[in-house]
Amino acid sequence: MLALELSKAFPGFRLVLALEAAEGEVLALLGPSGSGKSTVLKLIAGLLAPEWGYVRFGGLDLTSLPPERRGVGFLFQDYALFPHLTVAENIAFSLVEARWPREKRAARVGELLERMELLPHAAKRPQELSGGEQQRVALARALAPKPRLLLLDEPLGALDLRLREDLLLFLRTALREERVTTLLVTHDQGEAFLLAHRVAVIREGRLVQVGRPEDVYAKPKDVWTARFLGHKNVLSSEESHALGLPARPHLLPPWALSLGGPGEGVVEARLFYGPRVGLWVRTGRARLYLEVQEGPGEGAPVGLHLDLTQAVPLEG
Numbered sequence: 001m002l003a004l005e006l007s008k009a010f011p012g013f014r015l016v017l018a019l020e021a022a023e024g025e026v027l028a029l030l031g032p033s034g035s036g037k038s039t040v041l042k043l044i045a046g047l048l049a050p051e052w053g054y055v056r057f058g059g060l061d062l063t064s065l066p067p068e069r070r071g072v073g074f075l076f077q078d079y080a081l082f083p084h085l086t087v088a089e090n091i092a093f094s095l096v097e098a099r100w101p102r103e104k105r106a107a108r109v110g111e112l113l114e115r116m117e118l119l120p121h122a123a124k125r126p127q128e129l130s131g132g133e134q135q136r137v138a139l140a141r142a143l144a145p146k147p148r149l150l151l152l153d154e155p156l157g158a159l160d161l162r163l164r165e166d167l168l169l170f171l172r173t174a175l176r177e178e179r180v181t182t183l184l185v186t187h188d189q190g191e192a193f194l195l196a197h198r199v200a201v202i203r204e205g206r207l208v209q210v211g212r213p214e215d216v217y218a219k220p221k222d223v224w225t226a227r228f229l230g231h232k233n234v235l236s237s238e239e240s241h242a243l244g245l246p247a248r249p250h251l252l253p254p255w256a257l258s259l260g261g262p263g264e265g266v267v268e269a270r271l272f273y274g275p276r277v278g279l280w281v282r283t284g285r286a287r288l289y290l291e292v293q294e295g296p297g298e299g300a301p302v303g304l305h306l307d308l309t310q311a312v313p314l315e316g
């Protein structure tokens with residue numbers, strides 16, 4: 001198990017955080033830019049020293065160990081592959097350093113080349129690879145020495161959208177197959193939801209909420225978290241009251257809205273996303289968003305059915 005309690009201050013910023021992750025768990029640290037996610041990873045890796053606190057992993061206190069003795073693998077945003085080494089040599093690099101015997105090394109590299117679908121590229125140099133392929137090599141290199149704890153900082157950050165999607169599913173399988181305890185930093189809630197067993201939402205150096213993706217999404221703690229997780233129907237106290245809910249902020253989750261009922265709304269915007277259509281509907285009492293497979297055009301009158309029993313009260 002990974003357990004940590006850490007505090008670190010920079011001018012204008014303070015991190016105070018306690019977290020736990022089970023053996024083999026993928027835990028995502030999800031927060032906006034500047035919330036302190038990378039700082040947490042650096043503290044765990046030993047690249048920064050905390051003001052106070054500890055990092056324990058597998059019954060061992062890592063807090064005072066230098067980075068190289070922590071048994072932690074990491075993949076940071078600006079991963080740099082060694083340009084003069086082949087793909088296979090890049091992956092083997094840390095195994096050579098750690099003095100793995102030749103046969104064991106070859107077997108592990110072969111296993112990772114296969115798992116990462118890099119076999120055809122084994123003898124190439126990094127500059128002959130696409131961005132996505134390079135990213136897979138970097139991941140294989142981080143996994144090679146079988147770290148017990150893996151730290152990933154925006155592992156898909158530098159890639160374009162389509163590559164991100166491909167690699168996302170790939171990474172998901174790799175982490176689960178390797179069963180390595182992983183802390184993953186991202187500002188993208190979709191990425192966190194897909195990759196992680198649990199998500200820790202971080203804001204301004206503090207933990208806001210932690211839980212399974214499904215639970216955090218369905219029951220965000222407060223208005224900020226609901227918005228950050230991508231919810232569109234976050235009602236103010238006034239809007240809640242106008243809809244017949246108690247006068248405090250509420251979330252209407254997507255499953256609380258459907259088309260139908262008396263046509264008291266007007267489609268203000270119709271957003272075509274391909275597999276789905278987003279509709280912003282203005283009613284006399286609120287402006288609400290829902291997604292449907294097909295929907296009426298802008299300006300069309302439309303009925304909205306709201307299931308208010310699904311409304312989630314939010315802290316302000």
Ligand SMILES: Nc1ncnc2c1ncn2[C@@H]1O[C@H](COP(=O)(O)OP(=O)(O)OP(=O)(O)O)[C@@H](O)[C@H]1O
Binds near residue numbers: 010011013036037
């Ligand atoms: N070495 C440093 N010296 C001073 N301030 C720092 C240092 N490192 C980070 N900070 C500040 O600490 C805060 C948190 O930074 P951090 O990099 O942890 O955020 P983040 O959530 O990882 O952001 P991003 O998603 O943009 O990488 C920021 O305000 C940043 O400016």
